[in-house]
Amino acid sequence: MTKGAPRVTIVDLGLGNLTSVARAVTRADGEPLISSDPEVVLRSDRVIVPGQGAFHAIASAVSTPLGDAIKESIGSGAPFLGICLGMQALFRRSEESEGDGLGLFAGDVKRFDTPRGEGGEPLKVPHMGWNQVRGSSLTEDGAWYYFVHSYVCVPEDPRDVAGTADYGGAFCAAVARDNVYACQFHPEKSHRAGEALIRRFLFRDPPFT
Amino acid sequence: MLAKRIIPCLDVKDGRVVKGIQFVGLRDAGDPVEQARRYSDGGADEITFLDITASSDGRRSIFDVVERTAREVAVPLTVGGGVRTVADVRDMLSAGADKVAINSAAIANPELIAEASAAYGAQAIVVAVDAKKVGAHYEVFTHGGRRATGLHVIPWTQKMASLGAGELLLTSMDRDGTRDGFELALTRAVSDAVEVPVIASGGVGSPAHILAGFREGRASAALAASIFHDGDHSIADVKDFLSRHGVRVRPAERSSGQGVPPDE
Numbered sequence: 001m002t003k004g005a006p007r008v009t010i011v012d013l014g015l016g017n018l019t020s021v022a023r024a025v026t027r028a029d030g031e032p033l034i035s036s037d038p039e040v041v042l043r044s045d046r047v048i049v050p051g052q053g054a055f056h057a058i059a060s061a062v063s064t065p066l067g068d069a070i071k072e073s074i075g076s077g078a079p080f081l082g083i084c085l086g087m088q089a090l091f092r093r094s095e096e097s098e099g100d101g102l103g104l105f106a107g108d109v110k111r112f113d114t115p116r117g118e119g120g121e122p123l124k125v126p127h128m129g130w131n132q133v134r135g136s137s138l139t140e141d142g143a144w145y146y147f148v149h150s151y152v153c154v155p156e157d158p159r160d161v162a163g164t165a166d167y168g169g170a171f172c173a174a175v176a177r178d179n180v181y182a183c184q185f186h187p188e189k190s191h192r193a194g195e196a197l198i199r200r201f202l203f204r205d206p207p208f209t
Numbered sequence: 210m211l212a213k214r215i216i217p218c219l220d221v222k223d224g225r226v227v228k229g230i231q232f233v234g235l236r237d238a239g240d241p242v243e244q245a246r247r248y249s250d251g252g253a254d255e256i257t258f259l260d261i262t263a264s265s266d267g268r269r270s271i272f273d274v275v276e277r278t279a280r281e282v283a284v285p286l287t288v289g290g291g292v293r294t295v296a297d298v299r300d301m302l303s304a305g306a307d308k309v310a311i312n313s314a315a316i317a318n319p320e321l322i323a324e325a326s327a328a329y330g331a332q333a334i335v336v337a338v339d340a341k342k343v344g345a346h347y348e349v350f351t352h353g354g355r356r357a358t359g360l361h362v363i364p365w366t367q368k369m370a371s372l373g374a375g376e377l378l379l380t381s382m383d384r385d386g387t388r389d390g391f392e393l394a395l396t397r398a399v400s401d402a403v404e405v406p407v408i409a410s411g412g413v414g415s416p417a418h419i420l421a422g423f424r425e426g427r428a429s430a431a432l433a434a435s436i437f438h439d440g441d442h443s444i445a446d447v448k449d450f451l452s453r454h455g456v457r458v459r460p461a462e463r464s465s466g467q468g469v470p471p472d473e
Contacts, residue, residue: 016330020279020305020307023305052332053330126332128376129406130212130459166210188283189284189307191283192283192462194283
């Protein structure tokens with residue numbers, strides 16, 4: 001093991017393919033472990049929760065001892081990174097489906113409400129492709145990231161917002177509080193910008209300031 | 210604001226690129242991984258592999274290609290060709306594809322789209338539609354444009370979107386390989402008819418054709434092969450051209466905005 005390489009666990013909630021995140025961690029010189037074992041999560045230096053699919057699936061996945069372990073790990077101060085549905089799971093509820101998220105951030109997850117472009121034309125949902133992230137502590141201002149989602153987190157406390165992107169108006173692209181970071185976009189699919197973000201999450205302390 | 214996407218497409222047969230880039234200095238020009246990496250470093254927003262392997266023996270080769278590409282390339286990867294069942298979709302996604310393009314199997318069994326989408330999410334399911342003009346309307350064809358299905362393109366694409374396609378890859382068989390530009394009326398009609406993004410394909414011969422696909426065709430993304438492979442235009446050239454004409458694109462690597470913090 002590389003000297004000082006943190007033990008990073010990618011939490012397997014049974015929601016989609018985690019190998020793309022694992023590969024991205026490897027490309028950023030980390031040593032990922034994919035696990036669904038609460039004990040492993042608790043022993044990790046850093047925790048990543050990716051996820052794609054429907055909110056109810058992640059809501060039921062975090063209402064288990066594994067969800068408790070994630071919360072305990074966060075409570076102990078280990079840096080946490082949620083990606084896409086892994087970000088939405090930090091909120092309370094979603095318009096998409098039933099179930100309770102972890103509720104670590106006050107606010108709900110809502111569907112893009114008939115977004116319109118600059119010329120008033122209807123925009124496609126899902127919001128799919130590359131968009132620029134602004135005002136984020138997670139990345140350089142204006143960096144491009146790959147998104148694919150139909151629902152967005154709406155934090156009640158504006159201080160939780162750690163970056164926005166524009167799709168018929170600004171929406172919350174990232175949140176951060178203490179040691180908890182999460183992004184709606186996919187750093188694992190975002191070429192060099194994504195690799196830089198993951199590298200910082202893995203090797204800096206604190207990862208983002 | 211969301212950028213329009215530029216997607217190079219590589220035809221892969223028995224694990225080797227059959228129509229690919231003529232880049233100087235490629236260690237192995239027939240290696241799909243090498244080409245995909247070159248494209249993603251050059252500013253491609255996604256990569257698409259179309260597996261045209263005919264023999265069933267050779268079909269396993271694409272999984273190895275996808276696995277190696279996914280290890281090295283950090284932009285979304287779509288793989289199409291020969292996907293017939295939900296198990297095929299699963300295998301392709303496990304190998305490392307981000308999206309799977311389904312074409313004739315969707316016609317034989319539309320429920321496949323609903324099942325695959327429910328199992329793996331709409332974001333992973335691209336329905337590929339090959340269209341040809343028949344009289345005053347467009348019809349869906351299979352087998353490289355040789356076999357008519359009798360299906361009209363607009364209701365078909367709407368049905369695919371409602372069953373769970375996350376995206377549509379729309380190819381004009383009248384234009385494919387001609388370099389005469391997209392069939393813009395087709396692209397626009399489908400883009401306007403469905404809520405999901407439409408990838409325009411078939412006929413690109415110049416950057417101006419791609420511009421027209423976005424402006425007049427209202428496509429979300431443009432897929433092209435020979436214009437990039439032949440070395441006539443780099444992805445960066447095309448993006449510069451689009452940008453100068455007011456289309457929002459993610460700049461190719463040589464520009465800034467790659468997210469590397471100043472102190473690294």
